[in-house]
Amino acid sequence: MSEGLLLRQMALAAYGTQYLRGELELEDWYRHGAFWKARCEFRAAPGGRLLADDFALWLGHLRERGALRLSLHAAAGLPDRAAPRREECHLIVHFPDRHQTWAPAGEHAQWRDDNAAARFPDSRYYAGALDCHCLIGEATGAPEIAVTHWKTLAQAIATDLNPVRPIAPLPPYAPYHEDDDALPAWARLPLLPKSPRLPLPHQLLALLERERARFCNDANMKNDSSPYQHMDQDQADAFDDWGRRLDCWIAELRLRAANETRWGGADAGAAPATLERLVAPPAPRPLAATSGNDTSDTDTPGAAMPETGAASTTAQRKDSPAGTPGLLLACLVMTLLVLASAHILAASPWLALPLALLIFIFLKYRR
DSSP states (O other): OOHHHHHHHHHHHHHHHHHHTTSSOGGGTTTOGGGGGEEEEEEETTTTOEEESSHHHHHHHHHHTTOOEEEEEEGGGSOGGGOSSTTSEEEEEEOSSEEEEEEEOOOOOGGGGSGGGGGSOOGGGTSOEEEEEEEEEEEESOOOOOOOOHHHHHHHHHHHHTTTSOOOOOOOOOOOOOSOTTSOGGGOOOSSOOOTTSOHHHHHHHHHHHHHHHHHHHHOTTOTTSGGGGOOHHHHHHHHHHHHHHHHHHHHHHHHHHTOOOTTOOOOOSOOSSOOOSSOOOOOOOHHHHTTOOOOOOSOHHHHOOOOOOOOOOOOOOOOSTTHHHHHHHHHHHHHHHHHTHHHHHHOGGGHHHHHHHHHHHHHHHO
16 A cells, blocks of 8 residues: 555545534645645446546535545454455545445556557556545444544653654644645645644654654665664664554554544543554564563653654664674785885876776675
8 A cells, every 4th residue: 555545545534524524615625735646536346437536526425415524444453344455544434324435446457467568658657646445335333433542642652662762752733744845835735634722643743754764764774874784683673673663653643643533622531541552563572682671651741752654664784893804904905905016006007997996896895
């Protein structure tokens, strides 16, 4: 499932729910830049009959038929009949007495499979993406939607991530935007509805996305200054595990933010005793590899509290600098070779070319 599709599903669930409830009109947000990057289609699953060729028509039809809200759910948490691909997220339309399940469906041209098709341009590279959702099920009742206590969620994130790699403090409140600098000003709407009274969803999304960018930068093989490149095996495993847990928290946060409806600042009630995860965390590492980690509680959410995915970055690590003596010896040999051949190079400068080529090949091999 692509990152762009998931972000458009989040915006559609959040803003669409406000529209179905009469809190917003389409004229207030249909120009949202998130929907510029793909054409939205909605089809019936048997036969693929086109029901709506745009999200505005789809939402208008649902509102006229009494739909109450939208919600976004991980396919892994839905019944098998409604989850052909478990890694996806599905949109649920809630009615007073029933609900509909709309699942992403890929559009694929059969002629593209022909060998001769490689000679012709692929529209994916110049015509934008196509988001297609199919109505795959309708049933009575509605799936349960967890009410999020945002301070509890923020504290749980900090408690889980801080022992291995401390995260930054929460940034000041600002509506969370995706990369939309190329859009005109009137299309730059936040990914979620603005809410000064409920700032934590925006703050947490911004912070975790920033932490993911920092993790990817530190884990990049080309970043020689990163301490990750000099970790031993246990430290590197803990670092990779931290990245996987960060991705799980981003996925959890996105689902909860998309399903939030209290943008006016309604009280969330008492904090739950335990946080029920919507996205299963990765399997714990072996005890021997994590014995040095402290799992004690962190400070208050404002001081130490903590952006999906893709998938987490499973970074490759350079070996610890066990080959340093060999490298020094090679440098010494190269230096002696240059000094010994200095008088030859002075008489025949062109001989410097093969010598430079040998040094280049050696350095390339080392890298």
